Amino acid sequence: MNDMSAKIRRSGAFLTVFLKEVKENLRDRRTLMSAFLTGPLLGPLLFVMLINVTLNRELDKAEKPLPVPVLGAAYAPNLIDALKAGGVVPGAAVADPAQTVRKQDADVVLRIAPDYGKAWRKGEPVQVELFYDSSRRDANTSVERVSDLVENYARQQGAMRLVARGLSPGTAWPLQVARRDQATPQSRAVLMFAMLPYFFVITIFMGGMYLAIDLTAGERERQSLEPLFANPVARWKILCGKLAAICAFSTASLLITLLGFAVVGRFIPAEKIGMELDLGLHFATYVLLLMLPLVLLLSALQSLVAAFAKSYREAQTYISLLMLVPIIPSALLSFMPIKAQAWMYAIPLLGQNLGIMQLLRGDGVTVEQIGLCLAGSLAAALVAVLVTAQLYRSEKLAISA
């Protein structure tokens, strides 16, 4: 009878390990900071800063007066007037236009040749030069604005010359392209938010990282694993308790970051550039659902990697390397956009990535896609858990020295 109840209590070993690990790690400041502060909040903060800077710059450049140094402004007063009408503020001539652009003193410099007036009056083609640096991404808007203005002026003048000779302007432009952009406000947002899934993965990672290291490599380094294994509890039960503790911390991190993004989402002026962004409850619920199997998978992988390491430091190195793996699907999708096939949802990380992108586009995810995503990641997580459990059975694992 007594034996029976002891047996039942021992079957609670999983819970004992879990509670002890949670309690112990709640007392560690570094773990707390990483799991509940820096990990989950760095993402949303960085994100909102980045987006705001980008958006504001785009908006600024489109509306603001644009100062452009002009060489030889006196030769082409009409062109200059046209530019002024387009919001360009012609500046004083600079000595070396190429150098000015290279030193980033100006986004773009315009040079008008001295023979402009003569050639113009003769009706001969004439050249104006735009100096710019296409590798400076932030200058591109300015360059495009000036170049559009110049070309529009040229077309306008060309049309007037044709009319003056009694020809229809249409003869010079037999073909016209009409653009029909099918992007929706949401899908435009996707381009900008391609890194969002990675933020979620990193958060899960950071949330569980210190626990994963502490619970295997750390425990071995502190020489507490051997006494622990001397207890009458199967090692897989100890492992399960530890995994549950890691999962609890990384899930908490994920929840905090989702909350962070929901709050931050309200401050992103996405609608100003014709985008729509929903990071609210609906979005958060689906992300949580898609991410849950990843929580288990990553915690098992982290434990596995940390169990291979002989010391805390070594484990930290391995885990940092492991952290680079989740970048792959995000990078892959942003550099070479592929059309999503059904099977891709079953691949851990890639599936979550695709699913979150779908949510951002406002297309929603189907039950089938969620099912594939959960099944694929869960299967991978189980394999990782089993491999880790196998590793836990090794004799060498417990021996510290």
Add this chain to the structure above:
Amino acid sequence: MIEVRDLHKAFGAVKAVDGVSFTARDGEITGLLGPNGAGKTTTLRMLYTLMAPDRGQVLVDGIDAAADPLAVRRQLGVLPDARGLYKRLSARENIDYFGRLHGLPEELLASRREALVKALEMGDIADRRTEGFSQGQRVKTAIARALVHDPRNVILDEPTNGLDVMATRALRQFMTRLKEEGRCVLFSSHIMQEVGALCDRIVVIAHGRVVADETPDALRAQTGENNLEDAFVKIIGSEEGLAA
């Protein structure tokens, strides 16, 4: 009671334990004596089922360690060579953790824990976090958590290692008390006086083999040396001669 029969364990080409047999009886202190690297720790690790022997058998209270390692661990209280504590938990919390892993009911756990805290005279440190504990305080905590489930058999791997004179004396008294309570106490050491003063039986191990298994008096008589240390050197020395 702990019975060891013909244990073998090799790590690659190195035969760490090469045919060790002995019996540690209830109500006795058995000392496992040997120089560093003789195979003491490896032997003990096989006793508390951390390692599986390549060959041979371990019986604890008649239970075969290979057949039911969990049952064997329930019969044992172990102070391993590694005595790491959880530094962010207090001494009491460290003890409780192991008690719960043994499945002790909370009331019993509390009474056992407090009895050990009293017996080991660690009342003043019991609620402190173990970070920054002295070697002696660490060993006390580690012993308390190893014995919280009231095991019949106690295995201590070099328990006095790194302790000062006072702590060593206290620990020896505690071991004598365990013996008087009728437990089977097995400990390893490389310190002659300690083994001579405490043990009812001495098992001398060298190069992974048992070279003597006697009472201290019989050991002195067998070697013709009055001093136990000389006896020890003689036994091991002659064994080395045989091996060569």
